Amino acid sequence: MSHESTRRRFIGIAGTGAIGLTAGCTDALTGRENGSNDDESDDDDGSDEDGVTEDGDESDDVPSLDGGAVAFVYDDGPIEDYEVAFPVHQEFDAPATAGIVSEWIGREDFNDNDWMDVDHLEELADAGWEICSHTTDHTALAAFELVEDVDPDDIRIYPEQRNHGFHHEYDIEVTDGEATVQRTVVDSGHDDVGGYLEFDEPVGESFLAGETVERYPEELMHEFLGASKEELEGLGFEVDTLLAPYDVVDGRTVDIAGEYYDGISNVNPDSMVNDRHEFDPFETNRAYFAENTTREAVREGLDRVAEEEAVGVLGAHTFKEEVTEERIREVLEWVEERDLEVVTFRDAIRAT
Template identity: 55%
Template structure:
């Protein structure tokens, strides 16, 4: 596992935006070594604009942002901000001097009734940052950002709609949008549940237009998506955290939510759920793949993916909900040991975007 020097740590700690700007300024200059922070920026005399001719004078060209690790890299991205991120994940990561990224729901900070042990407070998050971790937005209220198709037709007069997932129903009173090629209209969520037909969302007023399965989608209107993304970022930054990246709740991110994400964030941890390995060539931070490394999987599949990352020099994104019973400190430490054995670099999402995007 790569252990950056103090100067390199400072360099890697730059924001994605700062590095992007630096890369633009230095794009035409050659890279020397990963460890070189840079030298003189010009071969000309600033006093007269003429090139120097002295045979005795030497000039060091500045470097571009650090190159890609030959042995690949992984990010650990944890969801929701439960106390177990602090009590279980942090000690495991400290063993290997490895950072991670945590997706924080801004309105859940310090929440005591979340799962069994509550959520971290500001002081816990500050300690994570001091350990090299990154704070990412997980929206303000754990709001689903993408769309779902209806799986059952809804006739005019219906008060229940049946989408692929009922995530939009979790926030009663919020406005949802039903849209197809034929029409777009809004309703407020009254309730959600399940009946003989399947999972449903109940709306506050009967629908006036037929909504056909496979042709109609449910989503939040644009202003609600912007609120979910923007309010969280602004709240976390108001607490003193640098927030540049997004973790989409419920792994629900698609072309609709992608339209808004770049207004607030430099990238998304889980734009395409279901695979851990990303190709470093042409890496798009708004189409990042992530999958879980303890829950919903097995050890052998994780090891195979780590082998692929190391062999190809690829980028892996590993996720977990640390409040889940099977996600223990020992299991996290075990996975980190596999990463260490393969000499894979561990970095945050922000660092990965700075090093992998636009190359």
């Protein structure tokens, strides 16, 4: 799939697969403008002699990315963000971005883990961390193509990935661009055919594999994205960016998310390197630095960031056993050795 100008791409039915996972994009201009870099530059930057802009922001707060920079973006909001990652980042006076699932805040022994509460998040924010949205309930935002035909009497569909089966009682839209059916997910699993979603009633229409996708209806997408931002801001946090659950994003996701956020930190999960001079916050590359990688790959990526004076975006799930204080410290040492600035994802956007 081509990734150029996803922010301005309208995804029709052929283009609803997840970026990096599903092929078949149809490109056309949406006309939606970039919400993060719309200000026109001229000789008057709108600031007074003290560097304070008309809206009260201090221009000095935006870091320089000359020489390259790295943003750490942590997933989900587990207590390990506070207990494991935060102390190490404090050693290096290095901020990070925490992707928070708004409905998980303060929950204990949920999904085999404990989750940071508001007091933890406030301490992170006071230390310069960014609090970003990771949706209301950690729902996959992309559409997934069906890999088996559907008959009207079927109550099961078989998508290429079963991410939407992790949350029951949400409505799912099955569409081929001409016919659209909405049903409620009540179960999911694997059978002799493959991974399936099971509905509360038969689909009622015929659909062909390869020409049909299943996805959340638009009103639910707005709930997952808009309500999360609203809830986090209601707790007193500035929320400007999104971390997409499961690293799956498609053009429809980008289009809707752009109504609420200035960027998505993990649109392309295969590389950490982002060109600083052509940085598109809705095309962000992010790579894990402990899980699903090697130390050699991380060092090579940081070398590229330094050589190209780029923006590197790194991620981790701190509840995973590979993500230890020692591993985080090691990576921050590598960053320091390369004289790279550590910034939040929000500030990476603001500075480019």
